[in-house]
Amino acid sequence: MKRRWWLLAAVLICMVAGGIGFRAWRARNDLPAVTVETIRARDLEALVSATGKIQPKRQVNVSASTMGRVTRLAVQEGQQVKAGQFLLEIDPRALAGQLDRGAASVAAAQSALRQAATAVEQAAANLQLAQQTLKRQQDLARDGLTPRETLERAQIDVTVREAELKTRQQEVQTREQQVKQEQAGLSTTRYNLSQVTIVSPMDGIVTRRNIEEGENVVVGTMNNAGTVLLTVADMSAIQAEVEVDETDIPNVAIGQAALVMVDAVDGRTFKGHVTDIGNSPLQTTAQANTAGQRQATNFKVVITIDEPVPAIRPGFTCSAEITTAARRDVVTVPIQALTVRELLFDERGRLVREPPPPVRRNAFGTRQAEPPAAPPEPPPGHTRRETEGAFVFREGRVVFEPVTVGIAGERYFEVLSGLRSADEVVTGPFDSVRQLADGSPVKLNPSR
Numbered sequence: 001m002k003r004r005w006w007l008l009a010a011v012l013i014c015m016v017a018g019g020i021g022f023r024a025w026r027a028r029n030d031l032p033a034v035t036v037e038t039i040r041a042r043d044l045e046a047l048v049s050a051t052g053k054i055q056p057k058r059q060v061n062v063s064a065s066t067m068g069r070v071t072r073l074a075v076q077e078g079q080q081v082k083a084g085q086f087l088l089e090i091d092p093r094a095l096a097g098q099l100d101r102g103a104a105s106v107a108a109a110q111s112a113l114r115q116a117a118t119a120v121e122q123a124a125a126n127l128q129l130a131q132q133t134l135k136r137q138q139d140l141a142r143d144g145l146t147p148r149e150t151l152e153r154a155q156i157d158v159t160v161r162e163a164e165l166k167t168r169q170q171e172v173q174t175r176e177q178q179v180k181q182e183q184a185g186l187s188t189t190r191y192n193l194s195q196v197t198i199v200s201p202m203d204g205i206v207t208r209r210n211i212e213e214g215e216n217v218v219v220g221t222m223n224n225a226g227t228v229l230l231t232v233a234d235m236s237a238i239q240a241e242v243e244v245d246e247t248d249i250p251n252v253a254i255g256q257a258a259l260v261m262v263d264a265v266d267g268r269t270f271k272g273h274v275t276d277i278g279n280s281p282l283q284t285t286a287q288a289n290t291a292g293q294r295q296a297t298n299f300k301v302v303i304t305i306d307e308p309v310p311a312i313r314p315g316f317t318c319s320a321e322i323t324t325a326a327r328r329d330v331v332t333v334p335i336q337a338l339t340v341r342e343l344l345f346d347e348r349g350r351l352v353r354e355p356p357p358p359v360r361r362n363a364f365g366t367r368q369a370e371p372p373a374a375p376p377e378p379p380p381g382h383t384r385r386e387t388e389g390a391f392v393f394r395e396g397r398v399v400f401e402p403v404t405v406g407i408a409g410e411r412y413f414e415v416l417s418g419l420r421s422a423d424e425v426v427t428g429p430f431d432s433v434r435q436l437a438d439g440s441p442v443k444l445n446p447s448r
Contacts, residue, residue, distance in 0.1 A: 031441055031442055031443045032432040032435060032436065032440070032442050032443070033429075033432060033442070033443050033444070033445045034391075034393070034398070034426045034428070034429075034432050034433070034436075034442045034443075034444065034445060035426070035427050035428045035429065035444075035445045036393045036424040036425060036426055036427065036444065037334055037337065037424070037425060037427045038422060038423070038424050039331060039332070039333060039415070039419050039420065039421055039422065039423040039424070039425060040331075040332075040421055040422075041329045041330060041331050041332070041421060042329070042330070042332050042412065043326075043327065043328050043329065043330075044326070044327045044330055044332055044407060044409040044412060044414055045323050045325070045326045045327075045409055045410075046251070046323070046324045046325040046326070046407040046408055046409060047321045047322065047323060047324070047409070047410065048244060048248040048251060048252060048321070048322045048324050049319065049320070049321050049322075050242035050243055050244045050245075050248075050301065050319070050320050050322070051242060051243065051317070051318070051319045051320075052240055052241045052242030052243055052300075052317075052318060052319075052320070053240070053241055053314075053315055053316065053317060053318065054238055054239075054240055054241075054262060054309075054312060054313070054314060054315065054316040054317075054318050055238070055239055055240075055241050055314055055315075056204075056207075056233035056234055056235050056237070056238055056239075056314055057234065057237040057238060057239050057304065058202070058204075058233070058234045058237065059204070059207070059231060059232065059233035059234065059314070060201045060202065060204075060231070060232050060233075061228045061230075061231050062087065062198060062201070062228070062229050062230040062231070062232060063227060063228055063229060064090060064195070064198070064217040064219060064227065064229060065192070065195045065219065066090060066095065066192050066195050066196055066217075066219065067090075067216070067217055067218065067219050068090040068091040068092075068094065068196065068216070068217055069090065069091045069214065069215070069216050069217070070088055070089070070090055070091075070211055070212070070213050070214060070215055070216075070217060071089050071090065071091045071213070072088060072089040072213065073087075073088045073211070073212065073213040074086050074087060074088060075087050075088070075206050075209070075230070076206065076209065077206055077207070077208060077209040078205065078206060078207075079205070079206050080204075080205055081200040081203070081204060081205070081206060081232060082200060082203050083200055083201065083202050083203050084199050084200060085199060085200045086197065086198075086199055087198045087199060087200055087229075087230060088198050088211070088213075088229065088230075089196055089197050089198070090195075090196040090198075090217055091196070092193055092196045092197075095189060095192050095193040095196060096193065098189045098192075098193075099186070099189045099190060099193055102182065102185050102186035102189045103186060105182045105185070105186070106179065106182040106183055106186050108182075109175065109178045109179040109181075109182045110179055112175050112178065113172065113175035113176060113178075113179055115175075116168065116171045116172040116174075116175045117172055119168045119171065120165065120168040120169055120171075120172055122168075123161065123164045123165040123167075123168040124165055126161045126164065126165075127158070127161035127162055127164070127165050129161075130154070130157045130158040130160075130161040131158055131161075133154050133157065134151075134154040134155055134157070134158050137150055137151045137154040138151065138154075198229070198230075200232055201232060202232060202234060203234065204232045204233050204234040204235065205232070205233055205235050206230055206231070206232055207231045207232070207233045207313070207314050208228075208230065208231035209229075209230050209231075210227065210228055210229060210230070211227065211229045211230070217229065233314055235312060235314075237304070238304075238305050238309060238312055239272075239275070239302050239303060239304045239305060240258075240260045240272065240302070240303040240305060240318045240320055241300055241301075241302055241303075242300070242301050242303065242318070242319075242320050243282055243298035243299070243300060243301075244298060244299055244300075244301045244322075245296070245297075245298060246281075246297045246298070246299060248324075249277070249299050249301075251324040251325070252274060252277055252301055252322055252324060253274065253277075253324070254274055254275065254276070254277065255273055255274060256273065256274045256322055256323055256324060257271070257272075257273055257322075257323045258271075258272045258273060258274060258303045258320050258321060258322045258323065259271065259272070259320065259321045259323075260272050260303060260305055260318055260319075260320045261318060261319045261320070262309060262312070262316050262317075262318045263316065263317045263318065263319075264311075264313075264316050264317075265309060265310065265311075265312075270305050270306075270307045270309055271305070271306050271307055272303040272304055272305040272306050272307075272320070273303065273304060273306065274301060274302070274303055274322060275302050275303065275304045276300075276301070276302035277299065277300075277301050277302075278299045278300035278301065279299075280299075281297045281298065281299060282298045282299055282300045301322070303320055303322070324407075325407045327406070327407060327414055330406075330414050330415070331414075331415040331419060331420065331421055332409070332412035332413060332414060332415060333390055333403060333405070333412060333413050333415050333419055333425060334411060334412055334425065334427050335408070335411060335412060335413060336427050336428060336430075337390045337391075337425040337426060337427045338388060338389070338390055338403065338405070338413065339388075339389070339390065339391070339433060340386050340387065340388050340389075341386070341387060341389065341400055341437075341438065342375060342384050342385065342386050342387070343384065343385065343386075343387045343400070343402070343438075344378055344382055344383075344384055345382065345383055345384075345385065346381065346382050347381035347382065351402065352382065353438060353439070354438065354439075355439060356437045356438060356439040356440045357437060387402045388402070388403060388405075389401050389402040389403045389418060390403050390418075390419065390425045390426070391425065391426040391433065391436055392419070392423050392424060392425055392426075393424040393425070393426060393442070393444070394424075396441055396442070396443070397439055397440065397441050397442065398426055398436055398438075398439070398440055398442050399438060399439065400436075400437075400438040401418050401419060401423075402418050403415060403417070403418035403419055404416040404417040404418055426442075429445075
């Protein structure tokens with residue numbers, strides 16, 4: 001009988017010990033499994049990415065300054081041209097007729113000027129004769145040999161001749177101005193006639209031709225841009241005109257290095273540098289979101305490409321990466337390791353470590369999913385504030401360390417303070433990191 005009781009007691013003790021061991025095993029294996037990465041120094045570059053178009057550094061839109069029909073066209077689209085090379089001609093016959101009329105008008109004005117000069121000479125001779133007659137009458141009048149009426153008539157004749165001379169001289173001045181006016185019109189006609197022959201303004205390639213032989217050319221006015229006949233571009237120096245978001249513009253500066261990728265040239269990147277940054281927004285597009293309409297503003301940034309690009313054409317789509325900052329051999333932290341927690345600080349701004357919240361488990365030792373409780377009110381003189389940092393794995397637990405970061409690379413942030421080389425920071429998984437608190441026990445992911 002006693003032996004049976006002893007066996008029953010042994011079985012009960014084994015069951016209780018097994019239950020306690022199973023619960024401890026479950027509690028150990030129910031810890032969050034995290035993945036860690038060792039902090040180390042590396043080179044870091046901050047990049048700004050943008051897309052845009054390839055454009056020549058210099059291009060000229062060739063337009064006409066005279067109206068008419070194109071009678072000769074000597075170039076094709078894509079043709080290489082030299083500065084001063086003949087491109088096309090507009091019908092010159094109308095302007096040639098105007099030139100002949102202008103030359104005739106100048107000759108007529110010059111003839112009228114010569115006639116006016118002759119009239120001046122004649123008026124001067126008449127005035128001299130009248131003055132001599134007056135002198136003789138005055139001499140006779142002193143001797144009482146001529147009547148007063150004759151003397152007065154001689155004086156009036158001199159006055160009339162003086163007025164006539166002034167009139168003839170004024171007419172000469174008028175004729176001189178007419179000659180200048182006709183000569184100016186003739187010069188304008190000559191210039192317009194020279195403009196019917198259009199030559200290349202520079203060395204380059206005809207990237208666009210909008211006219212055909214026999215078509216009429218429209219001259220631009222205030223409300224009409226007119227006809228762009230040809231576009232000549234200098235493709236020896238090309239640039240990428242990209243659109244950069246307003247949030248990245250403060251980090252972009254003249255002279256920064258850039259890498260340009262042209263979609264039409266697979267597998268190659270081309271070095272360049274920033275040469276111009278727009279001061280005004282390039283365009284504004286509305287993007288819908290749940291709150292309504294959000295405005296995205298871009299600015300134009302010009303990148304001059306320092307290397308030759310094979311078979312390049314204006315308008316090719318491209319993308320660019322601008323290096324806005326670079327660091328060599330600095331401590332870095334993975335981007336996914338950074339998180340935000342509400343921490344307690346004393347009156348001197350020092351971090352106060354709080355114990356992790358207790359883990360609630362059910363009767364089988366399994367964690368119970370409960371919403372996080374609100375943190376207690378801070379003691380007098382203490383404050384709580386959200387702080388950016390990372391969880392560092394130390395002896396089976398994670399410690400939240402506030403981190404100050406510098407520039408951002410593609411996968412890492414520069415660490416200015418808070419972490420040291422060889423620290424192991426928690427990088428995932430996201431669900432586990434979200435549940436962690438300062439001082440929480442964890443286990444390492446077996447895949448580490």
